[in-house]
Amino acid sequence: MSDELKTASIPSLRRLPAYYRFCKQLAETGRQVVSCPHIARELHLDPTQVRKDLAMTGMVGKPRVGYTIGELLAGIEGYLGWTNTTDAFLAGAGNLGAALMGYPGFADYGLNIVAAFDEDPAKIGTTLHGRPVLAMDRLPDLAERMHVHIGIVTVPASAAQSVADLMVLSGIRAIWNFSPTRLDVPDSIILEHVSLTASLAVLTSRLAESLKRSS
Amino acid sequence: MSDELKTASIPSLRRLPAYYRFCKQLAETGRQVVSCPHIARELHLDPTQVRKDLAMTGMVGKPRVGYTIGELLAGIEGYLGWTNTTDAFLAGAGNLGAALMGYPGFADYGLNIVAAFDEDPAKIGTTLHGRPVLAMDRLPDLAERMHVHIGIVTVPASAAQSVADLMVLSGIRAIWNFSPTRLDVPDSIILEHVSLTASLAVLTSRLAESLKRSS
């Protein structure tokens, strides 16, 4: 009866940040409450679906009024583990790695990239947006000592698997993979893959269809 | 009878690049044919699912043998519109924009980012990985004259909607949105959103669950 939250579906989880962002904007305007139809109109979703997603996090709302925005934000933060800031290591201080290091928004989601790691001697010893770039072979020792649980992979495809293996050995529990490769890791490791090619495939196939139709 | 390909499901479309990549690697080793179970084993998928996805593109295979890799690659390319290189404009020459401009892999998928656009006078006139950075207000004219159909949005959230509006007015048909905002565009515009926060939400919620379980 204590842990009433059952495992959530991935589509639902992916929608929560959109609710979170929208509610945070509303909160800045001084609003106190928000309803499912309100969120749904703004995000072009089904009101029932929004309600189901929010129910997942344990939120309760009042009929005719909605949810208090403060509780809702706290509920989503808690459900997604964004309450306590968690440290992360980033492997691959290239263009994409620099972009992620420089993105200020992650702080809002409890993610703190504390250091980058790279093989390139020219990069080692420099800093990237205020965080140090260290030699890759220092990752295991530091990850263990600092209890870092999240590893971000932004190395080229050819190096991705070996970096992932290194992270697993270092006690990393979750890997956020930006390389265009499927990584093989033990089942106990959380693996989330941001596939640009998958996204591009949806875009180009639809575009091809659209252009063909209007030819 | 001519257009036998029915509209594909998004999950299937997203898997196709993985097949494509794997088959291309196989082709480099000299292999001529590949079977669905073979692909499925490698990518940890169900063989039937792979077969259905490939059937979607119009491919036909031979029992006991599989598909000829050459035909399969061509089939996926054709289905995803990767046969002819299509030009794209990128708006927002920041960290992320630079990363996308510098990614060489897009050429394999028929995507060619020909120019970047930015508001920052300090960036205008410079080049990024060999491509020019131009003033944002030149986008409409150039997009029309060069018949560019794809726009990539890598500007901050606050500027994303206005950039998208500009792209729509410029005749852009498809928008690849990397900003952490939902964009409002006409239904006729193809819109693909790469949401880092959605991906992060899946990662952190699972990690929180995993850490709680092993507490």
Add this chain to the structure above:
DNA sequence: GGCGTATCGAGAATGTGTTATCGATATTTT
């Protein structure tokens, strides 16, 4: 050359996510 086996292709069954329906409840209005 016939037989066993692995794979394809199509249809059915299962599971999951989304959308619709309905009663309950709190606020507003008269």
Add this chain to the structure above:
DNA sequence: AAAATATCGATAACACATTCTCGATACGCC
């Protein structure tokens, strides 16, 4: 104060994606 209405919460129907099952076919083996 009572009626009307909008929203919540739960259940049910639907649609879609995945997985299973089966017959057909082509290659290797005896």
